[in-house]
Amino acid sequence: MIRIMIIGAGPAGIACAHTLAGAGEPSLVIEKQDSPGGLCRTINFGGYFFDIGGHRFLSKSDEINSLWQRVMNGQMLLVKRLSRIYYKKLFFNYPLSFFNTFGNLGPSESFLCIASYLKCKLFKPGNDSTFEGYIINRFGKRLYDIFFKTYTEKVWATPCKDISANWARQRLCGLSLRVALEKALVKKKRNLPKTLSGEFLYPKRGPGEFYSRLEKLALSGGARFEYDKFIRGIEHDGERVRSVEVLNCRENRKDQMPVDYLFSSMALPVLIESLRPLPPGNVIAAARKLRFRNFLVVNLILNRQDLFPDQWLYIHSPQVRLGRIQNYKNWSPDMVSDSKKTTLGLEYFCGQDDFLWKMNDIDLIHYAVRELQAIGIEAQKYLINGFVVRCPMVYPIYSLDYQKNLGVIKAYLSRFSNLKTMGRAGLFRYDNSDHALLTGIYAARNFLGQGLHDIWAVNTDPVYLEA
Ligand SMILES: Cc1cc2nc3c(=O)[nH]c(=O)nc-3n(C[C@H](O)[C@H](O)[C@H](O)COP(=O)(O)OP(=O)(O)OC[C@H]3O[C@@H](n4cnc5c(N)ncnc54)[C@H](O)[C@@H]3O)c2cc1C
Structure with missing residues (x-):
């Protein structure tokens, strides 16, 4: 016994x-x-260390x-976080910050976003019990479409109107466009919601x-x-x-x-x-x-020294399935045995019957490399090796x-x-x-x-x- x-x-x-x-x-x-x-x-x-995704100790x-x-024994690195949203070949701070977002979007798109926000503030068109409604009421429809809809539906493969607002509350923890503006203007004067920790172990x-x-x-x-x-x-x-x-x-x-x-x-x-x-x-x-969403990560070793400084990037571009890219040597230099190489983890969120989940590893590596190319990151001619890790039942669907x-x-x-x-x-x-x-x-x-x-x-x- x-x-x-x-x-x-x-x-x-x-x-x-x-x-x-x-x-x-x-x-x-x-x-x-x-x-x-x-x-x-x-x-x-082979001497390169791969996390499954990236695990902050926080x-x-x-x-x-x-x-x-x-x-x-106190032997951990204190890492200064850098992780941005990659959308239309531009990098946006994440969580969204007021001036960076509108600076990147440019004057005409910014005007449309603010007009959409004011309209939503006035008429509160969103159903606050759903992810979609909760975000629209706090950011406006246009910002929701650009920064929340695509990525969230990549992760959950469920229309945002069918996802509980609990998920939005956990993600935003009090952030809204108004709060982002207050944060930008009054900074430390008020105790505003803490949406992002600047460092982790x-x-x-x-x-x-x-x-x-x-x-x-x-x-x-x-x-x-x-x-x-x-x-x-x-x-x-x-x-x-x-x-x-x-x-x-x-x-x-x-x-x-x-x-x-x-x-x-x-x-x-x-x-x-x-x-x-x-x-x-x-x-x-x-x-x-x-029900859960599965997760798979295509890990690549590339013969390139510097690709981008972030520990990870969120990929909002709707033309690729790729959700996030981890760059492991930006988490810790000891994750690579040769500092002239870069190791990436390309993250995909899948269902059980998804063609990606069923694809064999070699095809997946080629698929992921093609997606990198599609968003402007040259990888094909630098590829040294790669492997795939599949994790079933990882994201509980709320x-x-x-x-x-x-x-x-x-x-x-x-x-x-x-x-x-x-x-x-x-x-x-x-x-x-x-x-x-x-x-x-x-x-x-x-x-x-x-x-x-x-x-x-x-x-x-x-x-x-x-x-
Ligand atoms: C991409 C990604 C990024 C993440 N980033 C972070 C982060 O930055 N910081 C953070 O703190 N957390 C992060 N997490 C969350 C973290 O990974 C989980 O919270 C944590 O691993 C959960 O621990 P667990 O023991 O509950 O489950 P798991 O880690 O899933 O462990 C469960 C274990 O049970 C085993 N098992 C299951 N069924 C059986 C069975 N029938 N027989 C035998 N063994 C079985 C599994 O093989 C597994 O090893 C992240 C998760 C993911 C997917």
């Missing part, structure tokens, strides 16, 4: 194992990938900040460095980590989980392992459909309505009814005394890694009797989130 099993060695799973180990409770962590860190793992590709939680510092060789260290600490406290193993089924008696079915991917073997207590950071709908016997029909139906469906699932799961879900996909929440770490820590503390934390309440305050 395994006393405590944890599904997933991402931030939530490792933090849970580490907290338990600190209290003398060994656990077994089962992870389907071959290394720790989940979405925050770093891939070493948190409002004192506890997480001190955990990062303690585990990294980053391990020299990417976030995976932190998670490898945290894993080591958990190991020294008695935790065990098993990789290339996949949880396929969870047997229960209606009140308690009894055992799990583990698929050993290397040996193509499956084992039924009795467990006493199970923490899970696997995606919530998958957890629901892994339960044996299956939950009632209404719970399954609710789980099937919780559809208009997601909270209702989540409520059905939460109510159902509350009957299990020894099954706790945590983490980003596990809670179906658009969490950053600090939130995911906290959910793992709190889940472990609840088990240890060190407090009564509401895991579902982590990251429900309006904080600034980016996609």
